[in-house]
Amino acid sequence: MTLSSTNTSPSQTANSAIVFEQVTKLYSGQAAPALDSLDIEVKSGELVCLVGPSGGGKTTALQLVNRIVDLTSGDIRIGDRSIMDIPAIELRRTIGYAIQQSGLFPHYTVAENIATVPNILKWDKAQVKKRTTELLELVGFTPVDTWLGRYPSQLSGGQQQRVGIARALAADPPVMLMDEPFGALDPITRMAVQDEFLEIHRAVGKTTLFVTHDIDEAIKMADRIAILKPGGMLAQYGTPTEVLTQPADDFVAEFLGAERGLKRLALTTVGEVLAAKSDSEAGLQGIDSPRVESDMTLREALSAVSAAGAQGALVMERRSHLGEVTLHDLVNPPAKAMRALPVEGAGS
Numbered sequence: 246m247t248l249s250s251t252n253t254s255p256s257q258t259a260n261s262a263i264v265f266e267q268v269t270k271l272y273s274g275q276a277a278p279a280l281d282s283l284d285i286e287v288k289s290g291e292l293v294c295l296v297g298p299s300g301g302g303k304t305t306a307l308q309l310v311n312r313i314v315d316l317t318s319g320d321i322r323i324g325d326r327s328i329m330d331i332p333a334i335e336l337r338r339t340i341g342y343a344i345q346q347s348g349l350f351p352h353y354t355v356a357e358n359i360a361t362v363p364n365i366l367k368w369d370k371a372q373v374k375k376r377t378t379e380l381l382e383l384v385g386f387t388p389v390d391t392w393l394g395r396y397p398s399q400l401s402g403g404q405q406q407r408v409g410i411a412r413a414l415a416a417d418p419p420v421m422l423m424d425e426p427f428g429a430l431d432p433i434t435r436m437a438v439q440d441e442f443l444e445i446h447r448a449v450g451k452t453t454l455f456v457t458h459d460i461d462e463a464i465k466m467a468d469r470i471a472i473l474k475p476g477g478m479l480a481q482y483g484t485p486t487e488v489l490t491q492p493a494d495d496f497v498a499e500f501l502g503a504e505r506g507l508k509r510l511a512l513t514t515v516g517e518v519l520a521a522k523s524d525s526e527a528g529l530q531g532i533d534s535p536r537v538e539s540d541m542t543l544r545e546a547l548s549a550v551s552a553a554g555a556q557g558a559l560v561m562e563r564r565s566h567l568g569e570v571t572l573h574d575l576v577n578p579p580a581k582a583m584r585a586l587p588v589e590g591a592g593s
């Protein structure tokens with residue numbers, strides 16, 4: 246993937262925070278709101294995942310931002326402007342929107358699909374061609390010429406979703422809305438596309454609101470996670486580490502599920518546990534302990550220890566021996582290690 250050729254526009258430095266202020270949506274004919282008094286701020290350049298049970302209002306929240314759905318009350322601001330002060334068509338041109346079904350036009354080629362918004366904006370031909378090439382490289386379609394003339398039906402599901410993401414990025418919008426964009430992918434392709442998207446996100450830094458059913462995806466991708474509960478109320482808004490380690494209530498704890506312990510283990514590295522252990526704690530006795538690198542997650546280290554049938558592991562950084570962790574340390578990491586977790590650690 247070539248990132249260097251992708252221009253970032255002044256939009257990335259401008260304030261493109263999305264602020265929900267007491268946002269309520271009651272669909273006509275419905276007794277209860279789909280979204281109830283939602284207050285969240287997605288800071289400029291941040292990636293926020295919306296998760297929650299089916300019917301919790303995630304898609305509604307997204308579609309309120311680009312005014313596919315109208316607000317019942319409250320306000321949404323992008324930067325300093327209320328979305329109500331921006332004509333809907335103009336608003337949609339400044340927001341990239343990627344959805345599960347990829348939404349590609351079947352009778353347009355890949356190039357024509359990506360160029361949809363630039364063409365509406367009447368960019369000149371050379372500029373459109375340059376941007377299309379850049380974006381195809383960005384989402385991993387090289388050599389670009391092989392792909393430009395293909396139709397969506399000639400692409401795999403994963404490739405269609407990549408083109409959908411390229412199309413959403415085409416006019417360099419400061420804000421991206423993504424509704425289960427990887428939902429149709431098999432697990433292996435999904436992980437590859439997630440990695441690619443994260444790399445793109447880090448390179449171009451769009452303010453992104455991302456709906457997913459998959460809590461693992463949210464933990465991997467998000468700077469912060471908003472968990473909605475039935476009735477469209479916010480149950481918790483926090484970093485992946487916060488929601489996993491300090492669920493706000495029983496609903497969140499249950500929603501995150503029985504695997505919560507395992508997910509926590511995927512957020513902490515062996516090095517962090519070692520740093521949090523006090524010197525007075527007993528060292529490891531066994532000489533047959535496996536070696537684990539300090540940047541391994543606890544989940545990976547546990548696999549290594551259990552595969553070796555050992556009681557702990559020697560922690561290495563390259564070739565130097567930093568110390569030891571016991572099985573107990575790995576299963577019950579010290580609270581200090583969890584608190585010390587940086588937010589970025591959640592994505593790895």
Ligand SMILES: Nc1ncnc2c1ncn2[C@@H]1O[C@H](COP(=O)(O)OP(=O)(O)OP(=O)(O)O)[C@@H](O)[C@H]1O
Pocket residue numbers: 272273275278279297298299300301302303304305306458
């Ligand atoms: N156009 C509509 N008219 C009436 N009710 C609607 C409409 N769209 C959604 N709803 C209702 O609003 C609530 C929230 O729906 P929404 O699609 O936002 O939830 P969601 O969290 O995205 O669900 P899912 O995870 O199943 O996609 C649901 O009860 C749904 O039935």
